[in-house]
Amino acid sequence: MNTTRQRRLKKFRVFYLMFLPVAAYFIIFTYYPFLKGLIMSFQENRLLGVRPFCGLENYRFVIKEPNFLASVKNSLIIGLWDMGLYFGFSLVLALILNEVANRMVKQSIQTIAYLPYLFSWAVIGGVWALIFDLQGLANKFLSLFSVEPIFFLATPSLARPLIIAMGVWRSMGYFALLFTVAIMTIDQQLFEAARIDGAGRFTQITHIIIPSLTGTMKTIVVLLSIGVLTHFDEIYVMVNPANRRMIGTLLLYVYETGILNFKTGTASAGATLVMIGTVAITGLIRKFTGYDEE
């Protein structure tokens, strides 16, 4: 057995050597900080010096915090809506783009849809503030129909839809691009055969394109599920006293309660809970979509 292993090790030694830098990168920059964070979550809040272990105290503190449950609720609502809408809109956009015959028009739409993904959240936040400010473009447009100005940015009932829409607007183009690439790889003979059999475009979409995209869909859904509980940047740029109740998410809670107060233990416990939640959601999604099935 050992000889077989040794022989294989020797045979693939070049590949193992090539893998070493990658392994080192992940150990140093991912697993070590993760492990350190995990240990810190069981230690007292001390930025300097020795940190005595305090058992589950930090977890108890976080879970008992009145704002924690509200943050979980906000994170789930925003995250799940985002996941569904990112997926749906980007798929529809990719299917529409596939139907555009003019290459230039197609590429222009693709670029325009993809462009917001290149902007930082701070820029996106600024753009949305300009649009939805009380004296912004949206209200100027509504005034054309004699509609009273709406204070979009400070109306609690509009806070979540705005944040979700902002995310969809930013990321739709990116996921649509992934779908488009997958559509391009579908065997053209299938379409030809369908056409000979008298299938129209809609039938081709529902019977060829969508079934062919199953693998890509599963991957995108799993990727999106990883982000359900990790919304922070867009919240940070858009939060204000009027909408805080509706959009204060878990990572904002971790940032404000832990990091701003130098409470390393509390912040690590909060972050670990986010990670456990993410693993659970991703696991469920993988099972639900049959991601791991052959």
Added chain:
Amino acid sequence: MKANRFVTVLIVLVFLVGGLFAQGQVERKAVEVKVLAGVTGGKDDTENALFEKEMEKATGLNITWEKPPSGYDQVLMQKLGAGEVYDLLYLNQFQMYALANQGALTDLTSRIAASSVYSENVDPDELAKIQMNGKYYAGFNKLEVFPLVNVNKAITDKVGINLNTLNTLEDYYQMLKKVKNYMENTVGRKPYYPFFTYMPDIWDLQPWFSSAGVRRGVFKDASGKKYAPFVQAQAKPVWEWLAKLYREGLMDPASFTGKTGDMRNKMWQSQEIVMDVDWAAWTGLYNNNAMTAGTYPHTVNVVGLPGTKSPSGTFMLEQGGASLWAIPANAKHPDEAFKIIEYMATKEGGLLLSAGIEGYDYVIQDGKLAFTEVGLAHAKDHGAPFPISTQFDLGVLGTMNPGVLESVAIGKRADVEVAPMGYADGELDARKYYDIMSKWMTDCIMGKMSADAAMRGAENELRINSLID
């Protein structure tokens, strides 16, 4: 033989030179003081290197002056959390409390008590403000000023308002109404919201709560019980007054969603507001900006006002949280670090932290400071626009921005009380306090709930979070 002798001499020389070099290194290391600085230092890498040299020249120490270009709080947390060791840290007052509570800072009480520099340069009243349970964990970076009411007199003059007669909430309400009416109906700028207050940290409200005789933050009574005056019954009329301003279009809705930068631009650049509450230094900066834009004083002429009179007849203003220098508990060179703290409290240190570096920010001409183009761009601020030293004469900085000295002078009036917010002996989680208060009281001001209900809601949440008893 000759060769042997040559080799012997060579070996001796190598050891001698190596030894000297090593000794030099040891000596250099012994005095190398590592500083992590927030706002204090050079404005860019080039100037920061010059600042470091100036600091070294003044203290005789070998200093590494590390100043992150942005995101100081995160950098501080990351560096300390990662185990990096510093001798001196720039902190705000809350950070000092948080780290001192964790035992992460060196107790400086005996050093400060024994320091002749501190006794000769630092006002004991200022010193008392940074005490924590009778101890000192930091020294000063600068003298903190205070926010006060800033009004664009160029507009109020046109409306015919005498600013000296404004003492009550009703006076200010009437003034804002007249300005709104004038701007909307005579000037034709509709809608015009004359007043901006930055709500996210309920930061700018003290001049109004003075009318109720209460202060922001959490205090401890004689029995040690923690209470928040802003949610007590006497504060209610002020919240109702703010709600009335919003309801009647006198308060800019951007107060809830905008940033301080928006407020400032609206004040001097576009004159979209006529009144805000901002730092005393900003009275001058508004006018200075307007002067550059050619709108001072006919369109923009900002003056500072003390706000509203308290029931006891004084004007209660809030002093800004201190910016401080602390020595971490694991510092390698605490004595040398304290030398830097002392230097920053001298008038010479004050000059470096305000005017900047001689030969770069300014030159001496006929015994007076003449600012270079770079120095003018740096606006006499390298971390301390108002140095802490009582011996520092602001006059050496030349002509101040219009209106700033008058605003600063308001704080020295006998009928004005400038005091810090309530820190509950360093126990207050300020971020949480701000969030809870601004959330509930925004609902009150926007008319979503009554002042009573909002104050009760805020009080309950403060209590659940153990911020008050």
